Amino acid sequence: SQKIEQNSEALNIQEGKTATLTCNYTNYSPAYLQWYRQDPGRGPVFLLLIRENEKEKRKERLKVTFDTTLKQSLFHITASQPADSATYLCALIVTGANNLFFGTGTRLTIIP
């Protein structure tokens, strides 16, 4: 069956450290992968997109990698801040499909 798993439900990281979130998928062949941030009581907000032929994408303190052999994406937040605390969702875009397939998310807490 098709599955998208994000490394853990919750992750606590000390402020200033790098937070690394994992998204693993099985039985999908994604053309693109997106990461979203969701704050409590709000809708998800788009952060980054990476294509299947890209290894890495950066945006300010954010970095995403995409390994289609391992079927895994890593999402890094460097120099983490308490304001980075949120739930982070990965989402796959599959060629020919009409929607994003979302993981269940990882709730990240940055501890001051």
Add this chain to the structure above:
Amino acid sequence: IAGITQAPTSQILAAGRRMTLRCTQDMRHNAMYWYRQDLGLGLRLIHYSNTAGTTGKGEVPDGYSVSRANTDDFPLTLASAVPSQTSVYFCASSDGLAGGRRNEQFFGPGTRLTVL
């Protein structure tokens, strides 16, 4: 209006009642979507629309219907609500087709629906 608005913000509904969740966007996006978000299951697509006048089924369409009479509005109707439809519902839109090629999705604030 800026972005996507949804109404109501929350609703408690008796089982068997009919309910329409409203969604309006002002970005002139072609594609619109309805998701439900449940604990442990993530966001799942209910219905989508590539453009005004067309709709399609997502992963979990049963018990829901949609219409897309114009670009801006995409209402979701529960014809006869059941407790398993208790969830948080998000409307989203994207520029271009719902194939999602490169297109980020913009989400509304959500509607929290409880069916008793």
